[in-house]
Amino acid sequence: MRAQLSRAKDPDVDAGILLFQDLMKGYGPRDFDMRFWDGTLWEAEPGQPARFTLVIHHPSSLQRMFSSPIDVSLGEAYIYGDYDIEGDFEAAFRLADFFMLRDWGVSDWVRLGWRAKELSRRLKTHPQVRLEGPRHSEQRDRHAVTYHYDVSNDFYALWLDPRMVYSCAYFISPGEDLERAQLNKLDLICRKLQLKPGERFLDIGCGWGGLLIYAAQNYGVQATGITLSEQQAALAWERIHHAGLSETCRVQVLDYRQLDEPGYYEKVASIGMVEHVGEEMLPRYFDHAHRLLRPGGIFLNQGIARVGDKELHSAVVGADGRLNGVPHVIPLARRGVGVRIPTRGRVAVEHPDERAVVGDDQVRVLVIMQEGRE
Secondary structure, three states: HHHHOOOOOOOOHHHHHHHHHHOOOOOOOOOOOEEEOOOOEOOOOOOOOEEEHHHHHHHHHHHHOOHHHHHHHHHHHOOOOOOOEEEOOOOHHOOOOOOOHHHOOOOHHHHOOOOOHHHHHOOOOOOOOOOOOOOOOOOHHHHHHHHHHOOHHHHHHHOOOOOOOOOOOOOOOOOOOOOHHHHHHHHHHHHOOOOOOEEEEEEOOOOHHHHHHHHHHHOOEEEEEEOOOOOOOHHHHHHHHOOOOOOEEEEEEOOHHHHOOOHHHHEEEEEEEHOOOOHHHHHHHHHHHHHHEEEEEEEOOOOOOOEOOOOOOOOOOOOEEEEEEHHHHHHOOOOOEEEEEEEHOOOOOEEEEEEOOOOHHHHHHHHHHHHHHH
């Protein structure tokens, strides 16, 4: 270790290295450098070119990066600037996968806490969202959505595609950019729904209105969208007016539980919304979506789910968000969905003639977003 380490100026760096060595057991080869807050550089293993540099900005950064649940703490620590990645950003996902897929036992957390004790005296705190009321009550859901989405439309415009579609894209070929992939996804949804001119179409959790506008422009439907975000609705209305679709599109700031139009819609979509609902609310959510459909109508649900019984939190989902288990989602969504559970814990939802690409391609989307932001 010493042969790869420049001289530490801060004694806490030694404690940080010992902590990270413990965390890295079972990972190899270490093909990246680490640079600590005092400039100390811990180089990659001998013979390994450094693909990226993991930059730790503060003695307490490691403690915040590796708090339970790991998938949330790593993301939030990056957002708050506790650490950074210099160099090959995509290569760092191998390290992130190692930490998130590791089976963390009680002894691991005890040992981690002991190692972090020396650094906790210099702990910097970050603001945390405080939600009130029963989980997934209407008031609390509104607060959670407002916290997550109403940071400003300008923020999301920095890294989303021009239509601001905030869910997974569909890359048909490797050379496509994010804008083209999102158009592919919107059209795929419309075709799966078999939209026809004049049909009444509902988008539950419509975001900034990308799917509504696309469906009205290209398939001639009467489109309705609901969202809990005032800022999303305002921009969606602005774009609807600009597109000349005021007579065929409408957006309401409304909780799905308050939409009382039974049997009104021929087609209903829920894209990236089910993650916000909560597992305990899934029966009510799907029952309500089906109640809104006309007899013989089509309901399309697209969402991220987890495999197995291990609960996963998702920083991407937002405050109060959770990834629901596949065994819970599929029976409730009822008919029309084929599910394949491949190796490595990935899930693909299949259609007779098309397959959604998931897994490693998620890394590509994140890199595209990063490039757009810069």
